[in-house]
Amino acid sequence: MNNIVSACGAEQGLITVDQALDLIRDKIQVLETENLKLNQALNRYLAEDIYSSINLPLFSQSAVDGYALSAPSTIEPNRSFALVGEIQAGHASELQLTQGQAVRIFTGAKIPLGTTTVARQEIVKIIDSSRIEITESLKAHTDIRDVGEEIAVGDLLASSGQQLSVGAIASLSMAGIQTVNVFQYPKVAVVITGDEVAASVEDFAAGKIFDANAPLIQAWFQQQSQQVEIFHVADTEHAVTALIQTLSKAYDLILTTGGVSVGDYDFIRPVTLNLGFEQIFWKVKQKPGKPIFFATLQRADHSACYLLGLPGNPAAVYMGMQIYTSAVLNALQGQKQPPNWFSAVLTHDVKMDARERFLRMSASFDQSILKVKSLSKQQSHMLSNLMQANCLVRIPAGQTMLEGQIVQGLFIGS
Amino acid sequence: MNNIVSACGAEQGLITVDQALDLIRDKIQVLETENLKLNQALNRYLAEDIYSSINLPLFSQSAVDGYALSAPSTIEPNRSFALVGEIQAGHASELQLTQGQAVRIFTGAKIPLGTTTVARQEIVKIIDSSRIEITESLKAHTDIRDVGEEIAVGDLLASSGQQLSVGAIASLSMAGIQTVNVFQYPKVAVVITGDEVAASVEDFAAGKIFDANAPLIQAWFQQQSQQVEIFHVADTEHAVTALIQTLSKAYDLILTTGGVSVGDYDFIRPVTLNLGFEQIFWKVKQKPGKPIFFATLQRADHSACYLLGLPGNPAAVYMGMQIYTSAVLNALQGQKQPPNWFSAVLTHDVKMDARERFLRMSASFDQSILKVKSLSKQQSHMLSNLMQANCLVRIPAGQTMLEGQIVQGLFIGS
Known part of the structure; x- marks a missing residue:
């Protein structure tokens, strides 16, 4: 884990993670609704x-394979019935039983009028093709699923x-x-900034690095059965302006990675504000991902485009997707509940940091108690511990956390 | 919850859930491998x-926006450096620093040869275009990410x-x-049997029911970003034989729903055995889903087709997908670990049943302890509690479970 207490954590006036999440839920305008076939509506x-x-059940039906019977009260062993027909599941029948009659019936089949109880086939002896005998005592209304008993x-x-x-x-x-x-599910565009990011093998040269962010974001949406469009943009004010302007007309949400800090080449925020976006927040007292930026543009048709600017380092992108992108996507779809944090016991001390941290950890159950253990390589440019991590754990700002203390977290899949 | 102790639970010779899962893992022949682009390989x-x-990092780089410096040891406040250039992230530089020189540098940019430390911009005063001054004491090798320090x-x-x-x-x-x-991911065909199941609104008539099984299975695979082909078949030996024979040539796994019990119209097992499938197991001491059937057909090319026959009631199908279909799909892909059961505390007593049960429950964390609570309407023809359930909990066979006892379960998504 990263034990460095970063000097920039002391920066004044940063909002907290919970304040940022509240702002997302408060400021987002819910999308329109649409009618979908149920089988297109997963998630x-x-x-x-x-x-x-x-x-539900749609009609009173047999709960077993057996015989529907008509008898005035409890049936004593060895009583016999006249067999008058058969009703298969899924086939309607006009049969009506009178006292002393039985009909062969199958699980889920509609019981005929006059049925008082059902005998499962294990307690029925077949005498001949027109007569059966019940071998055990059988109460009225046995093995019948009543119409409407569920719903x-x-x-x-x-x-x-x-x-x-x-x-x-x-x-x-x-x-x-x-x-x-x-x-409606939001239309999402993803913008990968940073000249240091190689968009393809051909781009790779001294000073460039392999891109984890586009594959990460693409896989994240694929995991939720959603597609996104991914754009790479050069670190120039002109290129960033042209792209954001175009996207802001067609998408509900623009996700960007990189370019939101205060470096000389961090164009996302100034460009966005120049294009008429209104800042909702910039900079959260968290690690990783402090310079996260969130803004909105009101369009002429009264719809809105939102821009969530994630810092460019992959750990910040990963945390940003789990915590902030989820919250934005949910809020756009009218779901404004906080995430479903688990609570878990720390298995070791965690040093204090001025900012709230999201640590990649390994969680496991021990006799119903969820225990979490930090993994090495937590720094913001490192991702390799995601091969082992199964949760993100929140470590509050400004507190040394001790073994045995309770923390909140989110499962992040296998 | 269903408190009925079913008579058929007493049936002799049924295998247990764990025995069935072991057989799946032992008997399944792992599929071939394939090379995929990483971005096609999720899950x-x-x-x-x-x-x-x-x-990783690919090269030694700056961890901050600031200045790369060349100095023999710790730098004292107010020391000045000659500014000789700028290196942007993603741009290679031939620069080589000598003692007393500085270069403007950005997060992630390759530090030039001769760099001994990096000063973040917050502790640098710009004197003029060719000179900077360090305002705080600065140790050697600060804010440098070393080549290979992660990997x-x-x-x-x-x-x-x-x-x-x-x-x-x-x-x-x-x-x-x-x-x-x-x-390889298995090629899966799904066969929905049962004349009582309406395949479409047009099919719906007295004695038929709406089909939950096809939508359930389709959504289940969609949740894992996989497609399946779904076939409906009439309850006749001829139709079932023709379909299974065709599918067994082209698919790795045939999933069927319904028709695996001992009813007069339960054709799946006899048809499958007639076609040359070898039974791996039939009937598990569980509720729901007792008559589950698993078989394999060795093909001429030494590959195998597996058939997992789930009982037709929707609760058995739901449990069957979570517990058995998962295990089969994983085993076909070489993953033979048991499921990742959680352990949780029961918040109420659960009556004894002769068979092991999978109850749909609601799980929540209370100060790191996972607590589970059963939902009403657990019977095998009922599904409506899936609107509230977030886990399936195993209740061991033949034991009354008391409030406070520990049980195993699986989360089943929101």
Whole structure:
């Protein structure tokens, strides 16, 4: 871990991580909604409450493979019934049972009118093609799934704001939901700045470095089943201006990497402000990623373009995607809850730093307690510990944290 | 939660969940490997160890925006240097510093030969265009990132078997890795059986139900950025035979839903065995999903086709995807570790059942302790609690579990 207490952490007037996240949630204007087929809506946020228009089960049905019976009360062993037919799952039947009659039935098949109970096939002896016998005592209303016992017409199935997980898609499908009203997913452009970043092998020359940021951001969006367009731009005011101006007309969010500090070649912020963007925040008291920049441009049609400027070092980009880009994408889709931080026990001391830190750690469960352990190589130009890390842990500013203390964090996938 | 102790749980000779998972890992023949561009390899498993062919950093560089200096030892305040040029990040320089010289430099730029330390711009006073003064004491070798300090040529970057997460892709990109040798992702066909399942709105009629299984499986694969082909088949021996025979020639894995029990219309197992598949297991002592079926067909070219037959009820399909399909897909890609079970504390008693159960629960952290709480509507034909569930929890067979006891589970996404 990086034990250096950086002098620039002492800079006055920086906002905190939580203040930055609050600003994202407060200032962002939610996107329009759209109607999608349910099978196109994975991971989207609902823009409507959904009520059931059907009962689930749709009809009273057998819970087992066996026989639907008609009998006035509990059936004693050795009682026999007249077998009058068969009902396969998925096939409608006009049959109506009268007392003493039975019908062969299968799991999920609609029980005929007159059914009082169902005997699973394990307790049925077949006498001949027209007669069966029940071998055990059997109560009324056994192994019947009643119409509407899970969901009744008019029940709330899902609430506005809820994210459509795999399970939610399955559950709504079962209730016959075919389309959903959801918030639009933002159109995102990614701008990679920095002459030191090689865009391809051909670009690679002394003084340039391999680009981790474009692959990182592309993979991050791919992980959420989303595509992004990636643009590389040279470190000149003219090139940056032309690109941002063009993108600001067509995209809801422009993500940039690099060029947001105070170096002589850090054009993102001045260019953006010149183009009419309004700064929401610049610089957060955090490590990595202090010079993060967030701004908005109101367009003539009253829609907005947002620009999230991540610092160029890959550790800041990685943290920025997990913490800030997530928050921006969610807020644009009306989801303004804080991230789902876990709490965990530190397995070792962590030295104080003037800024809040996000450390890449390894988390594991020990008898229900989540324990986190820092990995080496935490500096902002280093990423190799992401091969082992499974979480980002927040270390509060200005505090020495001791082994056994509780910290917050986020899982970041395997 | 379902408190019914099912009679069929007492069935003799069923294997346990862990035995079934062991059989999957033992019996599966790993797929061939392929070379992919790194940016196409998200979530794949490496089939090679990867060693670095470069140093990281690639060259010694400045860690800050400031001035590279040449001085024999610690620099005292007010010492001045001759400014001889500027090096921007990404631009090579032939400059060589001699004692008493300085060069303007930016974060990530290659330090020139002769550099002994770097002064961040905050501690530098510009005297004129050719002279600067250091305002604070400055030690040798400050704010220099040394060549190879993170990774040296020949260091192991990633090991065979490791999954390529977003962080891994970023980290390998930074080390200049362009292509990777990974295990092929299995070609998967999904077969939805059951005349009771409506394939479309037009199919929907009395006695049919809305299909949760196809949307569930499609969304599950979409969540992992994978496509699958989905086929619906009628409940006839002829139709099932024709389809499975065709698919078994072209796919690595056939996933089926329904038709694996002992009902008169349960054709999957007999048809599969008739086609020459060898049964690996059938029936697991679990709830839901007892009649799960797993088989393999050796093809003439020595490759294999596997068939995983999930029971048709949606709760069994959901559990089957999370527990068994995951294990099969991983094993086909050479990943034979058990799932990454969490451990958590039960917040209430859970009644005994003869079979091991997978209950859909809600998990949350309380001061680093993960606590799980069961949701209502756990029966196998019910899915609506997936709107709230965020984990599947294993309840051991034949034990009453008490509040405060530790259980294992898996997170299942938001």
